[in-house]
Amino acid sequence: MEKEIRFKSRARLMPQIGDQLIKNEGIALLELVKNAYDADARKVDVKMLDVDKPKIGKIIVQDNGDGMDLDIIENSWMEIGTDNKQKKLQQYIENNNRSKLGRLPMGEKGIGRFGVHKLGNIITLITRMKDKMEVLVQIDWTMFDRFDYLEQVPIKVIEREPEFFCGDEKGTFIEITELKNTWTRGKVRDIYRSINSLQSPFESIQSFYVNFETNHTNWLEGLLSIEDIKNDALFFADAEIEGNEIAKLKYEFKPWKVLDKLEEKKVERFEIEMCREEKENGKKELKSIDLGNYEIGKIRMKLMIFDLDNKILSYGVSDKKGLKEYLRSNGGIAVYRDNMRIYEYGDSGNDWLQLESKRINAPGATLSSKITIGAIYLDRKDSGELIEKTNREGFVENAAFEEFRYAIICAIEKIQALRNIDKNLLKKYYGPTSKEEPVLSSIEELKLIVDKNVDNVKLKNVIHKSLKTIEADYKNITEVYIRSSSAGLSLSVVIHEIEKIIAELKAAVGQENATNHVRDLIADLSRVTDGYASVIKSKKQSQVEVVELIEDALFNVKYRLKVHGVVILDDYIKKNKANLVKCASNLILGTIMNIVDNSIYWLEYSHIENKKMFFDISYEYDGYITIIIADNGYGFTLPTDQITKPFVTDRVGGMGLGLHLADEIMKSCAGKLIFPELGDIYLPDDFKRGAVIGLAFPVVEKNV
Structure with missing residues (x-):
């Protein structure tokens, strides 16, 4: 004997699908809000009334979107496994199109109707499309336990003249009662936050506003609105x-x-x-x-x-x-x-x-x-x-x-x-003030993360070797910086910046395909520690001729100045060569070269045709011999009382550490970095609107 047979769907399949597709009540409610967005609603009202008492509580979601007619209810909303949303999304993509409000579907593919089951047993849905009849749907989810097969379960659907959405109104109203679970204050606050995150703070054609209400008004206390x-x-x-x-x-x-x-x-x-x-x-x-x-x-x-x-x-x-x-x-x-x-x-x-x-x-x-x-x-x-x-x-x-x-x-x-x-x-x-030594413990923690997550042996060895050097540098920096606190050296800045990069490294090491990212971070961490370590690793301070310092620095940048067509006005040569200062000369040379590099950059940036720099020695600041460096650009773009702070820069791709380190270096010499005002010192006319920096050193007597 041969015959055709059909699959049958048990009635209890519907609630089972809902339980498996929707993780919790919060996600279920969020799906209903997303469905309103997909229907081109501009506004949604979400009301949670007495939700801590399931028997009398109710959840209402009402939107002013496109709504549904009887055909959509019967052939889409009531059809299990329909792929309408997926088809619509595919059509939008293929036809280079979107909804009237420029939206692409946000909700999961047709699971909103199962979301209502997750929330409560009794569902009342009223919906209307523009200029069409209103449709009322009532579902009692407990009925699915009373019948064997899905097609036996009666669902009440009424098409009627508009009673709820009257005149030109359209949209969808959903009321859920006989709630499945008790909603706590914490759960309500969490769903408020999730719904709030769907809204943009900027107005646009796609603007979407959700009004959230509960009769437990104190439950929302302290939560943030878009404003x-x-x-x-x-x-x-x-x-x-x-x-x-x-x-x-x-x-x-x-x-x-x-x-x-x-x-x-x-x-x-x-x-x-x-x-x-x-x-x-x-x-x-x-x-x-x-x-x-x-x-x-x-x-x-x-x-x-x-x-x-x-x-x-x-x-x-x-x-x-x-x-x-x-x-x-x-x-x-x-x-x-x-x-x-x-x-x-x-x-x-x-x-x-x-x-x-x-x-x-x-x-x-x-x-x-x-x-x-x-x-x-x-x-x-x-x-x-x-x-x-x-x-x-x-x-x-x-x-x-x-x-x-x-x-x-x-x-x-x-x-x-x-x-x-x-x-x-x-x-x-x-900001926060650290009361414990954070960096070394962070480096140790990072080493463990590297051992656990980095399989590439060569990369692992490179990281460990770099971390060992960085750790040694850091210990040296902290020791000397603490000893030198009277010189103004900023240990807190060092700790803060190293900590931030280590935090980035911890995150990066755990990611797949992050090799280049990790290498870049290690290189950057080394660069930061090298910069600060150079302040205290340098040779001992000694007495040096100021003119000699300037000439050595200019010799080192001679080629760069020539390539960029920068002319040097060397008034310093006219000054007495017996101008002694006490410093670590290699650090001062580096500082002058960095200042020259900055000037070249900004002269190029500003398209100055006849690029010039001015070097002089000034005695205008009492008790100091000051190296004056100026250019004929447009001056500093940021306030001079701020540009020695770390990471303050207006330079494309700049780190903002150059002048901060220059300031630290001058303090380590008992000197200071100054920014002369117009009239404080002699400047040729061409330089009066440009950037001017002074490296001021205390006057010292020549050793006998």
């Missing part, structure tokens, strides 16, 4: 970029009222020329950035920057967990064209501006997507050469896109330099 999150940022920036310049840059530091040792600050700068560094034939060259070479148009950029140091957060953020969760979901810099989001940029894990990779060089000094929320705005009619990929995930990476990206990075670096000044002040007055 609270905006107010928790400390640093703000707006920029307009056009052609080859940042036409306007506005930066604001807005410390919370409780941070009363700090003042608000506003900085506006105009017509900042844009450049980037590029290696050619092994040499770094400055290249101009010019959007005018492509059809890109004007770029507008807005940034909100946070400080997530726990001690600083404790002064002004009531829900630290909520803020960090929000930034994990929304941190990054997104791109909008005609207020429509260009997806991929600003998404977690997409480091399109290399913010994370640049943190290798200076972890605390560079911006990160984890602490930055930003938006970049373009006009479609002016940005034709920024072409979207066929899958709508970003722009084609052509020459126009690269120039666009370089311009954004340049603006970020300018903002970064201003922010670092205020970050240092913030850290000075309100």
Whole structure:
């Protein structure tokens, strides 16, 4: 005998699917909110009433999205395993299209209906599409236990004239009662944070607002709204970029009222020329950035920057967990064209501006997507050469896109330099103070992580050898720095910066395919320790002729000066050669050479045609012999009372350690680094608007 038979679906299959697909009630509720987003809702109301009492509690989710008609309810919503969402997503991608509000589906593929089962036994759904009849669906999930097969379970569906969504209204209303579980204060707070993270702080066509309510109002006490999150940022920036310049840059530091040792600050700068560094034939060259070479148009950029140091957060953020969760979901810099989001940029894990990779060089000094929320705005009619990929995930990476990206990075670096000044002040007055020696224990911990996670024997040996050298350097640095505290040497800075790089290393060592990243971090850690170690490893201080110091330094940079066409005015030669100072000459030579290097960079950056530098010896500062170094550029771009702080720099790709180390070196000689004001010293006219630095040494008598 031969016959065809069919599979049968047991009624209990439905609740079982829900239990397996949806991990917990929080995810179930979040899926319903995501479904509202997928329906192009602009607003969703989530109400959790008496949810600590399952028998009388109710959960309501109501949106103003597209809604559903009877056909969609019957053939999609009521159909198990439907792939409507997957098909819609595929169609959007294939047809280079999106929803009316420019959205791609966010919710999981059709599991929202199972989410309602996870939440409660009785479901009332009212929905209406524009200009159509209203549909009422009522489901009692306990009925699935009373019948053997799925098709036997009666589901009440009524198509009716609009009663709930009247007039032009459309959307979906879901009420869930006879709750499956008791909701605690902690669970409600967690779902609030998760829902909050779906919302962007920037207005756009895709803007999506969720209103969350509970009759236990004290349960939400201290949690952050979108406005609270905006107010928790400390640093703000707006920029307009056009052609080859940042036409306007506005930066604001807005410390919370409780941070009363700090003042608000506003900085506006105009017509900042844009450049980037590029290696050619092994040499770094400055290249101009010019959007005018492509059809890109004007770029507008807005940034909100946070400080997530726990001690600083404790002064002004009531829900630290909520803020960090929000930034994990929304941190990054997104791109909008005609207020429509260009997806991929600003998404977690997409480091399109290399913010994370640049943190290798200076972890605390560079911006990160984890602490930055930003938006970049373009006009479609002016940005034709920024072409979207066929899958709508970003722009084609052509020459126009690269120039666009370089311009954004340049603006970020300018903002970064201003922010670092205020970050240092913030850290000075309100940052953490370490009471124990952290670095050596961190290095030991790092060694264990390396042994556990690094399989490449050659790389492991390189890391261990480097760590051994770094450890020895650090011990030497701390010993001498503590002895030399009266000279002003900043041990706290050394500890802080080494600790940050070690933290990056710990994270990197545990990642797959992180070999190059680890090598870069090890090299950077060595560079930081070498820089500070050089201050105390140098030969003993001795008496040296000042003129001899200048001439030796200029001899060492003679070729660089010639290549860049920099002319030296050597007024120092006219001065008495019997000008003795006591110092470690190799350190002072390095300092002078670094200052010359900075001047060459900024003279090139500013396109000064007849590049000049001026060297002199001054006696204007009582008790000091001062080496004066000036250039004929446009002067310092940052306040001189801040540029000796570590990691304060306006130089493209700069670390911001040069002048900090110069300041430390001068202090170790009982001298000081000074920035003369106009009129304090003699300067030829060509140098009166340029950058001027003085290395001031105490006067010493010649040994007999």
